[in-house]
Amino acid sequence: MPAFATLIFLLALVAFLPRAAPKSTIEPCSNSDTCSSLVGYTLYTDLKVSEVASLFSVDPISLLLTNAIDISYPDVENHILPSQLFVKIPIPCSCVDGIRKSSGVSYKTRPSDTLSSISAAVYGGLVSADQIKEANPKAELSDPSVIAVGTQLSIPLPCTCFNNSDNNLPAVYMSYVVRDVDTLAGIAARYRTTVSDLMNVNALGNAEIKDGDILAIPLSACASNFPTYAKDYGLVVPNGSYAITASHCVQCSCGPGSRNLYCMPASLAVSCSSMQCRNSNLMLGNITTQQSAAGCNVTSCSYSGFVNGSISSTLSTFLQPRCPGSQQFPQLTAPPTVVPESLFSPAPSPSESGGFPGTNPRSSTVPSSGAVLGFPPAGGPSGSVPGSSGACSLMSHLTSFPIMLVFGFIVKFVLSMSL
Template sequence: MPPKTTTTTFITTVLLLLTVTSVTPKSTIEPCSTNNSCTALLGYTLYTDLKLSELANLFQTDPINILSINSIDVSQSDVVSHILPSQLFLKIPITCSCVDGIRKSVSTRYKTRPSDTLSSIADVVYGGLVSADQIKEANEIDDPNVLDVGMSLVVPLQCACFNGTDNNMPVVYMAYVVRPVDTLAGIAVRFKTTVTDVMVVNGLGGGDDVEDGDILAIPLSACASNFPRHAFDYALSVPSGGYAVIANHCVQCSCTPGSRLYCQPASMSVSCSSMQCKRSNLMLGNVTVQQSSAGCNVTSCDYGGFVNGTIITTLSSSLQPRCPGPQQVPQLIAPPIVVSPDMVSAPPTPASPDMVPAPAPSPFQLSGAPIDSLPGSVVPSTSSSLVFPPSANGPSGTSSRACTLVNPLSSFSLAMVLVLFLKVMFPFL
């Protein structure tokens, strides 16, 4: 029979573990001191079935840009009304600005609905990409428990630019919310980068690991343009595996093998200005080759930017050692109607064969969820004015960790169940 003191000590230890505070989400913050902006990405998982137009409205971005960056075919009829399935993981393009010395996007606004709370908006609707405290601060809300229906809230979403480079190579940065099953190695493999790069970008030490709710800046390899500064799409950078639809939806550009930006007429282009190169029969994206004893003469009609509403095309010729093959562009997929394992943010948890998945809750149902039933996500305030210039060899950010209390009610309930169980097992207590 175990000594009473030993059992009592065990119970006390368990109770302490259930009621102590836990260290939760850390986030990567990029200090800044200039007014320039960049196109960044958000890694977002749909919390319910949403029309493409609803998703675009959630982030105030172009629905065609959402599809193209994820290599989803935009040419299908009525694609904006297509319903995207719950739990689908997508990259969402946003404009990342410098506000109060911190990189973030402030172009997103959310209109409150009945039963919304700051926590449900932050943790459910926006998937932990922002915290309730950040929304409260950005909107100068005195009482977070009182939200009028129809309020227009600024949603300050985390993002990063880091000069659009990583190890002197062009990249686009994506804010990614870590899921319970994620590891640094798994994240690196999924997004075709390295553990070292993820650690350096996010200021992680050798002993650091990622936890559920952490927000990491993930460098995605990209192709950078060299359009003139006066072009509307100056400094365009397209991540590998996706497209950018530009010039009033007339041109689509992708990152081909060899990190070369390749642009061609968009599949949905209508009423577009001429895309034929002057003094040539070649159209935008066309290439001719002619083998010679000295090599291969290659002539191409390239995109030169969108200037004053006009598509600029340039004819270029070069002598190459060998003739190039056909352009290899990312494969387009049909707008998804179901979620396959490779379309979610993390590997799904194995389920029993006889388990039937429950239908996705509606936005109204989720918005009305009580605070203590939602996952916690508290990230540092973004009002800091500290500025640290990025290093010459890559990004330099700060990784901050904030604390939140474990739900005391749920902890108490678990403790009572444990005590009752031990009372039955050890009646001498």
């Protein structure tokens, strides 16, 4: 009996040994700029679109368009999204205390909230309880299990910019919480990148990932070239997504495999400034072509930024060898009511389209100057800001091997005592 009691005690001791800490990509920074970024989020319960948007302090319409959901449905902001649905959330990524973090995301506590429940359930493991406590030094959080209802908390979500580029091509980075079914190869396949690129971006020594790790995933994108004085300067839209800008007047898209940003009047456009190009009868997004013996004359009216409360447009005419084909738009889906079965299959991870089912797809085409096919990145985010390829990782203090080694010694010791 004494040997058995000793075994129970030592096994209990092993259970309380420190476990491998989840890894998270950290991008050092020193300036005050802000970039577009995403976080991947799995709903912990049924929530309205507006409720999800409120959790992340984002515009509901931007949330829907980022996931290519048709915003023309009646009262779409109050549509109820199902529990366990995976969505991509657009968040501004800022430089806070020398590290990239989200800016402006806040949460008002409710009954029964604890730091642990806010971290694990409400925000799906994107932020830890300790990080929330550290980000709110003035809040009464001495006891993390007892928080006054209505306490306003700042939520420091993980994000990365890396100059919005990957291998010198436009990219938007998504922070993704690894699940126990995920593999690095599966995630790379789902998001059309490579294992070596993911390892480089996240400073991984090998392809091993664990449940709860947070990876920065580069998504191929279309970048704008608006002037620096435009309010939406630096707009970057991931492939398969839409973005709304200019006070909900202009909608920009990045078609599948495209590098060309295409902008047109938004379906919600009301009380907007003129969208007609000067000295022409073309409206924003219009493209005309005329075949000639020398090639194809292409005239386009393009969006060039939101300047001083007005929509700026540019009329351009150029000659190219052949007339362009139709502009390909990301496929729009109906607001989802169920979670697709593929979400729960072993890795790869949730789908590139945001995990939404393809019910009632809507898509259209218009003439364009032609799309340039994007190739999957490889070899890491070259061309990023200095130090980006060496992004730090929070490595574990104890791996499973030392724990098993200690356990083996314990069993050997107990058996020797019993002989």
